[in-house]
Amino acid sequence: MTYVIFSPCIDTKNKSCVDVCPVSCIYLESDELDRMLYINPDECIECGACEPECPVTAIAHDSAVPDNEKEFIQLNAQWFEDPDAVRARINEIKPPA
Ligand code: SF4
Ligand code: SF4
Structure with a gap:
């Protein structure tokens, strides 16, 4: 179990969670x-401190990720193994402006 970041973070990245x-x-x-x-x-460590800091509601416990964002549970983990594949998928999900 873990917390997960999902699509509203794309191109937002204000890093207040960090x-x-x-x-x-x-x-x-x-x-x-x-x-x-x-x-x-x-x-x-699932402390939850990051979730309320996000101005665009892009963080949730993996059990509470919205249904249409569940792919990001896998993408968060995959980024630590194959970041280029995840970057390509992010560009498909939300084409660069
Ligand atoms: S702040 Fe807590 S819940 Fe958020 S990523 Fe760090 S350890 Fe996990
Ligand atoms: S606070 Fe939210 S938008 Fe900002 S970097 Fe963290 S997850 Fe992304």
């Missing part, structure tokens, strides 16, 4: 490469 995470498990590689941030499911 500042409150006590275990620093919310990542991107760089603003140039990544259009959103990702929570490492192996590191997240």
Whole structure:
């Protein structure tokens, strides 16, 4: 179980969640490469501190992710194994402006 970031983060990335995470498990590689941030499911301690900090309601516990955002449960985990594949999928979900 973990918290998950989903689509409203794409191209928002204000990073207020990063500042409150006590275990620093919310990542991107760089603003140039990544259009959103990702929570490492192996590191997240499910404290919930990040969720209320997000101005666009892009974070939830994996059990509470909206049905139309559930793909992001897998995408958050996959980014730590194959970030390029996830970046390509993000561009399909929301084509760059
Ligand atoms: S739930 Fe807590 S540990 Fe998990 S990403 Fe959010 S702030 Fe970090
Ligand atoms: S606070 Fe929300 S929009 Fe900002 S980086 Fe975190 S998840 Fe993305």
